Amino acid sequence: xxxDALKKLIREIPDYPKPGILxxxxxxxxxDRVGFxxxxxxxTAPHLDKNIDLVLGIEARGFIFGxxxxxxxxxxxxxxxxxxxLPGETVKWTYDLExxxxxxxxxxxxxxxxxxxxxxxxxxxxxxxAQACGALAxxxxxxxxxxGFVVELTFLNGRQKLxxxxxxxxxxxxx
Numbered sequence: 001x002x003x004d005a006l007k008k009l010i011r012e013i014p015d016y017p018k019p020g021i022l023x024x025x026x027x028x029x030x031x032d033r034v035g036f037x038x039x040x041x042x043x044t045a046p047h048l049d050k051n052i053d054l055v056l057g058i059e060a061r062g063f064i065f066g067x068x069x070x071x072x073x074x075x076x077x078x079x080x081x082x083x084x085x086l087p088g089e090t091v092k093w094t095y096d097l098e099x100x101x102x103x104x105x106x107x108x109x110x111x112x113x114x115x116x117x118x119x120x121x122x123x124x125x126x127x128x129x130a131q132a133c134g135a136l137a138x139x140x141x142x143x144x145x146x147x148g149f150v151v152e153l154t155f156l157n158g159r160q161k162l163x164x165x166x167x168x169x170x171x172x173x174x175x
Contacts, residue, residue: 001038007171009035010151024151024173026122030064039170040065043120043148044072046168050145053115056080058104058133061122065150069120078110078117080133091139095132104132106140113141124149124169127158134165 009029016023030036043065052075057066059081070077083092083103090105111117119133124147134144144165152159152169159167 001034003171006035006038010171022175024123024153026061026064026150029150039150040068040072042170043150043168044069047073047118047146047148050118051116052118052145054078054111054117054142056106056117056119056133056137058119058121058129059085062120065122065148066120069118069148073118075118078106080104080106080119080136091136093132093136093139095128095135097128098126102129102132104129104136106136108140111137111140111142115142116145117142118145119147120149121147122150124152124158124162124167125156127156127161130158131161134162 009032011025011028013023013025052073054076055066055070056078057063063079067077083105086105086107089108091108092103092105094101094103117137119130121130130147137144146166146168147162149169152172154172154174
């Protein structure tokens, strides 16, 4: 299935969550068994030879793709969550948004120093959340082997914030 065919499985919702925003709804893609399988296959392929130990999935839609990629890469899966969602001792990272701040947390014992990790989410927009996830993982001693996204909004230049990392996005949108 080509990237154009996968894009046709993504529903575009204008003016959501606010006027002027075009929302790319992946739920219509993941309900298609062939489309979902192709996404996992194509997102796994660039990382097969990297000896990934752990896949980190960013809340919430990174939880959809992360476990499937972890399975295909013979790696473990680690959820990176919003505050107060994890039961054990956590490490947190607060980062700036356009209007305010946000925080991500991970279990303190989730990553051993030197483990090779792949960070996964559904969407790369401005890059702030992925950058924060990378900083959080590095604070625990992770070696970041790459970041993977289903969709990249290239016009928001999020990839620039992730410049030190190997970034893969399956589907790119220019507007």
